[in-house]
Amino acid sequence: MTTRTGEWHADPALLSRYLAGDLDAVTGASVEQHVSRCETCRATVGRLLEPQLLERTWAGIRDGVERPTPPYPMRVARRLGLPEPTAVLLASAASLRGAWLVGAFLSLSFATLAAYASGGTALAPFLLAAPLAPVLGVAAAYGPRQDSLEALIVTAPYGRTRLILLRTLAVLVSVLPVTALLGLAVPGPAWLAAAWLGPALALVPVLLALAGFVGPRFAATVVSLVWSGVVLGATWAPLAPTWPVEAAQQGVYVGLAVAACAVIALRAGTDRQPGVAL
Amino acid sequence: MSVPTSTVELAGVGKRYGRTRALVDVDLAFDRGVTGLLGPNGAGKTTLLRIVATSIAADSGEVRLLGRDPHRSHADVTTVRRELGYLPQELGYPSDMTAFGFVEYVAVLKEWNDRERRSQEVRRVLEAVGLADQAPVRIRRLSGGQRRRVGLAQALLGDPKLVVLDEPTAGLDPAQRADLRRTLSALGHRSTVLLSIHQTEDVAALCERVVVLAGGTVRFDGAVTDLVATAVGRVWLADEPGDDALVSWRTGTGRHHVVGGRPPAGADPAEPTLEDAYLLMLGPDAQRVHTPS
Numbered sequence: 396m397t398t399r400t401g402e403w404h405a406d407p408a409l410l411s412r413y414l415a416g417d418l419d420a421v422t423g424a425s426v427e428q429h430v431s432r433c434e435t436c437r438a439t440v441g442r443l444l445e446p447q448l449l450e451r452t453w454a455g456i457r458d459g460v461e462r463p464t465p466p467y468p469m470r471v472a473r474r475l476g477l478p479e480p481t482a483v484l485l486a487s488a489a490s491l492r493g494a495w496l497v498g499a500f501l502s503l504s505f506a507t508l509a510a511y512a513s514g515g516t517a518l519a520p521f522l523l524a525a526p527l528a529p530v531l532g533v534a535a536a537y538g539p540r541q542d543s544l545e546a547l548i549v550t551a552p553y554g555r556t557r558l559i560l561l562r563t564l565a566v567l568v569s570v571l572p573v574t575a576l577l578g579l580a581v582p583g584p585a586w587l588a589a590a591w592l593g594p595a596l597a598l599v600p601v602l603l604a605l606a607g608f609v610g611p612r613f614a615a616t617v618v619s620l621v622w623s624g625v626v627l628g629a630t631w632a633p634l635a636p637t638w639p640v641e642a643a644q645q646g647v648y649v650g651l652a653v654a655a656c657a658v659i660a661l662r663a664g665t666d667r668q669p670g671v672a673l
Numbered sequence: 674m675s676v677p678t679s680t681v682e683l684a685g686v687g688k689r690y691g692r693t694r695a696l697v698d699v700d701l702a703f704d705r706g707v708t709g710l711l712g713p714n715g716a717g718k719t720t721l722l723r724i725v726a727t728s729i730a731a732d733s734g735e736v737r738l739l740g741r742d743p744h745r746s747h748a749d750v751t752t753v754r755r756e757l758g759y760l761p762q763e764l765g766y767p768s769d770m771t772a773f774g775f776v777e778y779v780a781v782l783k784e785w786n787d788r789e790r791r792s793q794e795v796r797r798v799l800e801a802v803g804l805a806d807q808a809p810v811r812i813r814r815l816s817g818g819q820r821r822r823v824g825l826a827q828a829l830l831g832d833p834k835l836v837v838l839d840e841p842t843a844g845l846d847p848a849q850r851a852d853l854r855r856t857l858s859a860l861g862h863r864s865t866v867l868l869s870i871h872q873t874e875d876v877a878a879l880c881e882r883v884v885v886l887a888g889g890t891v892r893f894d895g896a897v898t899d900l901v902a903t904a905v906g907r908v909w910l911a912d913e914p915g916d917d918a919l920v921s922w923r924t925g926t927g928r929h930h931v932v933g934g935r936p937p938a939g940a941d942p943a944e945p946t947l948e949d950a951y952l953l954m955l956g957p958d959a960q961r962v963h964t965p966s
Binding site: 478546549552 | 727751754757759761764765770771773774777778779783785786788789792808809827
């Protein structure tokens with residue numbers, strides 16, 4: 396094979412094999428040397444390179460530069476099977492950022508520690524924090540400025556109600572397991588470890604129903620104050636430390652949750668503008 | 674009997690906020706092309722656009738978008754929203770999002786679920802508004818005009834059939850306005866584009882049709898040239914301001930531009946502008962909020 400440029404050009408079949416890496420080392424090296432000096436063959440190589448492959452590679456590079464890196468909890472959730480579009484939606488929710496998670500974890504830990512150190516008599520901090528952590532998380536999930544994207548979210552086919560429920564679910568999934576684990580460390584009867592779930596799961600729909608009328612901030616304030624009143628009132632009365640989560644009271648929470656869900660459903664059904672119930 | 678329906682049909686549409694009547698018995702229909710809404714503040718432009726964008730419901734009257742009643746069912750309104758691009762008047766941007774991140778977020782809300790296709794579409798619309806280079810930049814680092822264009826970009830996602838833009842030219846410089854004009858005229862060939870604008874010169878440049886709203890009612894609906902034509906013979910250049918002119922001001926040449934009223938002595942008829950026609954159309958209503966410099 397002569398490699399004098401200007402007289403000889405590598406045929407496309409040879410170049411294809413070169414591009415695919417099918418040539419032996421010596422032939423490959425000599426083709427490479429020829430191509431580096433021969434403009435005609437370089438042009439042929441350019442034509443042979445699959446344009447789509449180039450485009451895809453380029454798109455991948457641009458993605459790496461332009462696409463924002465999702466926050467750490469989102470990357471973990473993605474690995475656990477969370478669909479990619481859902482991750483994009485959740486990444487923007489303020490409450491899923493680290494600061495809120497750390498805050499919730501710390502306050503719950505201190506509350507648990509207080510209950511543990513007091514041998515179960517100072518239960519109020521834990522009963523206060525456990526149901527309020529998801530409530531505040533859900534309220535924060537509306538974003539720092541609750542109206543910032545409102546008009547777009549309302550008019551998007553995805554649906555505002557669906558988005559709020561998705562965020563609520565994400566908050567519950569991220570905070571409930573931690574609370575459940577800490578609950579195990581609280582001294583007292585075995586049922587206590589799960590008893591806080593009643594108010595926690597009741598207060599979230601109450602918050603959502605209220606937020607539909609007065610906005611998430613005000614709703615969260617009202618719910619927090621009322622729950623604090625219940626827990627502190629029971630401590631001050633004085634009732635048993637476990638009073639706020641005993642069976643009779645749990646019935647009230649179930650009733651509240653049902654009522655709140657009914658309000659949401661009613662608004663969703665009667666509002667002339669579909670999709671604004673929450 | 675089947676009547677061919679327009680993309681947007683409003684019949685007897687009314688909306689009130691408390692005791693304020695924002696829209697009163699509005700009948701309008703829109704089809705392919707660019708229509709500009711003109712009117713003083715509080716004329717009902719934003720209310721009208723929000724109704725067409727399915728953001729709020731009308732209190733009374735019939736609204737049909739793409740042949741459907743958006744109030745009838747969730748399925749109907751969702752079908753309409755899939756074909757809708759909307760730039761609200763006030764759009765808060767989460768400032769820690771990048772331009773790309775923000776448009777991508779809206780793309781997911783618009784059900785662009787395939788990651789690769791979504792990326793391509795996000796890049797396409799950012800390119801269309803001239804922000805391809807700013808894609809990885811955080812929104813808080815962008816200028817006001819650039820932010821407005823990020824908002825515009827999301828409204829173009831998926832080439833919607835119905836595009837509603839509330840003051841798209843706010844904060845744009847003349848070069849950016851020219852770009853917007855190009856984008857909109859291309860869009861107007863395929864889609865029904867409805868926009869509200871404050872500057873009359875933008876309407877003349879961007880729109881084929883103009884609707885003048887005042888006090889929640891339609892005062893004019895027709896071609897831009899037809900609106901200008903209503904002012905022919907009612908605008909003069911004179912050496913002194915007109916006594917009973919609707920409005921008059923001293924121009925750079927030292928003569929007075931006189932709109933309405935009787936022609937002052939020695940006045941020469943002047944070519945009316947869209948602004949003159951607009952001012953004459955609204956009469957004293959317009960002057961309160963719209964004083965020419």
